[in-house]
Amino acid sequence: MAPALGKRKRITREELEQSSRASSPCSVSQNSDGEDMQARFRRAFEAKFAPLKIEPVRAEIQKVEEPAEEPEEDTDWSGISSEDENETSNGVQVFDHTATELPRTKGSKSEYRAFMSAKPPSLAATTTAKPKAAPKYVKEDDTVEAAHMKNDLELQKLLRESTLLSSNAPTYSTRTGNTRESNDARHKLTDLHVQSLGAKKSIFTQKSMPMSHRKGISAKTKMRDYKRRVEAKENGITLEKEQKVRKSVGKRDRGVGAPSVGKFKGGTLTLSKKDLRGLTSSAGDKSKGKKGRRR
Amino acid sequence: MADETVQTLLQFEGHRHLTTRLLLSTLTGRPIRITKIRPSSTRPGLTPYETNFIRLLDSITNGAQIQFSMTGTTLVYRPGLITGSAEGLGAMGGVIRHEIPRECSRRGASWWLIPLALLAPFAKDKLNVVLHGEGCITSSTPAGDVSVDSVRTAILPLYKSFGIERSIELRVLKRSCVPAQGKSAGGEVQLVFGHQVRLPKTLHVMNKGRVKKIRGVAYAVGVSGSNNARMIETARGVLNKFVPDTYIFSDVSKAPLISGLGSKSDPNGKMKGAVGFGLSLVAESSTDCIYSADVASPPQGGVTPEDLGKQCAYQLLEKISAGGCVEITSATTVLLLMAMGSEDVGRVCLGRDVLGTEEIVQLGRDVKVFTGAAWGFRSKGTADAEDEIVVSVVGRGVGNVGRKVA
Missing domain, CATH: 3.30.360.20 (RNA 3'-terminal phosphate cyclase, insert domain)
Structure with missing residues (x-):
């Protein structure tokens, strides 16, 4: 097939005009007297005015269908008669069961569960499986979106690690050898990764240390934060809100056998005024707001 | 209780339609006397399965009185309150286990289940009954009882249109078929009916659809x-x-x-x-x-x-x-629920052949005796539904007595 398809021949202007003439409706249609008359008329017309524009052929289409049918009429075979439709010339009977086959014998499992459970099957339950969600119209969009997402994640990671990147890039540092700084950077990087993946705390937080050290550290962080806030305030910068560590509001855990009211210290039970009020006040004025509270 | 003794007994005759009469009596709270129960039979009186049903009725109600005559051909039934499976009244752990002995194997389990399901919405508490025993047949029977599967898939879903739909279950714990003579069935079915209502909703079903x-x-x-x-x-x-x-x-x-x-x-x-x-x-x-x-x-x-x-x-x-919106198996259920509904006219379209059966005609007469309201009939107007008749049923408007003060 391939060699038959060559480069298309260049068509000269004359050829083009000629061919268009040839495919004109008049010339293709039957060469009868009517055609001659038309040609003559046209020639006369063209002699007087500009040449006519010839429209593309339409009548040809009807002609094409005819020859396909004709040869069949010539053959003497009359086709399969309706009586022995299933019988070929060899006497073999052919039965077609595809039409009578039942489409599906078993319902889906979910349907089985819905129908065969102890509950009466609900009337409104849909029997047909839900049509699948229409496939995403443009697949390219999806891939682009995914790429964007990936890039986004990478960018965020980069921003997070940019502090380490400046002097101690992880790849660089590992290659240069086991210097202390490079190792530190690597550990910090790992720590960041782990934290971003959801670790509760950094691996660098020291679990146990002398109390004075810890106090010192926490005091230093507090002081640093305070300083930062003060400076920000002076410069008119709005900072994030200070997060206050809340004390647990739950009931105080009293020891076993301890009195349920007051403060027991040094062998004496001290009752505050509030405690006293709680003990002595009549229930009436207390339960004004709370209805139905049992006493 | 004093006024109940004053109430006159409604008189009925014959052994037919016993379950529907007992049902109507229990639902409306009117005592009945049924006479001439198989008087000329060689085995006069109630059959084992009928007495068994009365026993079941007794176990889910409180304060019912049942009296038989010497020969068993006369029965006086004074209904009690439908308590359901309340603890301490025959229920063990919230479940009533009702045994159906071998003598009762002429009827299928649905013969007990369908009336039971009809009583359940009007109970005081939720109903949980296990039917078991040598006479418990879960399949359909030659006597014309449907299988428990049909009860679950064809009758229980209809309660939904009356606004009764929550926590209804019918579990087939053991399947069994109709036993041969002298053999036993041994099926086990559990009916859980946890949705009790004051009044069933009024039903209007005119279009059977396709x-x-x-x-x-x-x-x-x-x-x-x-x-x-x-x-x-x-x-x-x-x-x-x-x-x-x-x-x-x-x-x-x-x-x-x-x-x-x-x-x-x-x-x-x-x-x-x-x-x-x-x-x-x-x-x-x-x-x-x-x-x-x-x-x-x-x-x-x-x-x-x-x-x-x-x-x-x-x-x-x-x-x-046969047409109609309700077929013969579930017609009793639907019509009774409509009759027990709010004081409003509900309409249902029934096929002429369905309505013309003996049990439905007799049910209509019995409902009239118990509630005083007769059904109205008119043929459905459209030409394509000539064999369908619209039955208008007036609800009694009393509904669940146990739920009244709650």
């Missing part, structure tokens, strides 16, 4: 599961032409074991219960009307699964062709 899907359960108890496949194949062969959305599920179970029925050498041994197979079909229309059909193999056997499948499919088609 059948859109057919479902079914084929069950084989103690016999090969291939019986199921054969039944399903033939039934689908008939029905698929009409409704392509036809699925029949198969349930194969072992024969139930009944303890304490062993041979002489092993008195504590177990014996197998009745075996067989059957098919329950349910057709559902676009307007939620339900038609059902039921067949099961007879106890003597000798019927091919193909025959049963075909028979069941034809039976379903016949039910659908």
Whole structure:
């Protein structure tokens, strides 16, 4: 097939005009007297005015269908008669069961569960499986979106690690050898990764240390934060809100056998005024707001 | 209680429609006297399964009085309050276990279940009853009782249109078929009915719609599961032409074991219960009307699964062709619930043949005796539904006495 398809021949202007003439409706249609008359008329017309524009052929289409049918009429075979439709010339009977086959014998499992459970099957339950969600119209969009997402994640990671990147890039540092700084950077990087993946705390937080050290550290962080806030305030910068560590509001855990009211210290039970009020006040004025509270 | 003794007894005759009369009596709270219960029979009086039903009625109500005459041909029933499975009144752990002995094996479990489900919405507390014993048959029976599958798939869904839909369950714990003479069935069914109402909603069903899907359960108890496949194949062969959305599920179970029925050498041994197979079909229309059909193999056997499948499919088609929005099996349930509804006129469209059956006609008469309100009939106006009649039922407006002060 391939060699038959060559480069298309260049068509000269004359050829083009000629061919268009040839495919004109008049010339293709039957060469009868009517055609001659038309040609003559046209020639006369063209002699007087500009040449006519010839429209593309339409009548040809009807002609094409005819020859396909004709040869069949010539053959003497009359086709399969309706009586022995299933019988070929060899006497073999052919039965077609595809039409009578039942489409599906078993319902889906979910349907089985819905129908065969102890509950009466609900009337409104849909029997047909839900049509699948229409496939995403443009697949390219999806891939682009995914790429964007990936890039986004990478960018965020980069921003997070940019502090380490400046002097101690992880790849660089590992290659240069086991210097202390490079190792530190690597550990910090790992720590960041782990934290971003959801670790509760950094691996660098020291679990146990002398109390004075810890106090010192926490005091230093507090002081640093305070300083930062003060400076920000002076410069008119709005900072994030200070997060206050809340004390647990739950009931105080009293020891076993301890009195349920007051403060027991040094062998004496001290009752505050509030405690006293709680003990002595009549229930009436207390339960004004709370209805139905049992006493 | 004092006013109850003053209430006059409603008089009835004959053994027929006993369950509906007892039901109406319990629901309306009116005492009844039924006389001439099989007076000329060689075994006069109530049959074992009828007394068993009265016993069940007694166990879910409180304060009912039942009196039989010497010969058992007369029964006086003063209904109590429907308590459901309240603790301390025959219920163990919230469950009433009701035994159906072997003598009662002429009727299927649905004969107990359908009236029980009708009482349940009007109970004070939720109802939880296990039917078991040698006479408990879960399949459909030659006496005309439907299978418990049909009760679950064709009758219980109808309660939804009355606003009763929550926590209703019917569990088939052990399947059993109709036993041969002298054998026992040994099925077990649990009915949980947790939705009690003050008044059922008024029903208006005029349009039967078109059948859109057919479902079914084929069950084989103690016999090969291939019986199921054969039944399903033939039934689908008939029905698929009409409704392509036809699925029949198969349930194969072992024969139930009944303890304490062993041979002489092993008195504590177990014996197998009745075996067989059957098919329950349910057709559902676009307007939620339900038609059902039921067949099961007879106890003597000798019927091919193909025959049963075909028979069941034809039976379903016949039910659908009878027309109306409610078929004969569930008509009693629907009409009784309508009669017990709020003081409003509910309408339901019934096929002429369905309405003309003895039980529905008698139900209408009995409802009139109990509630004083007769049903109204008129033919449906449209030309295409000539064989359908609209039945207007006035609700009694009393509903659940136990729920009144709650």
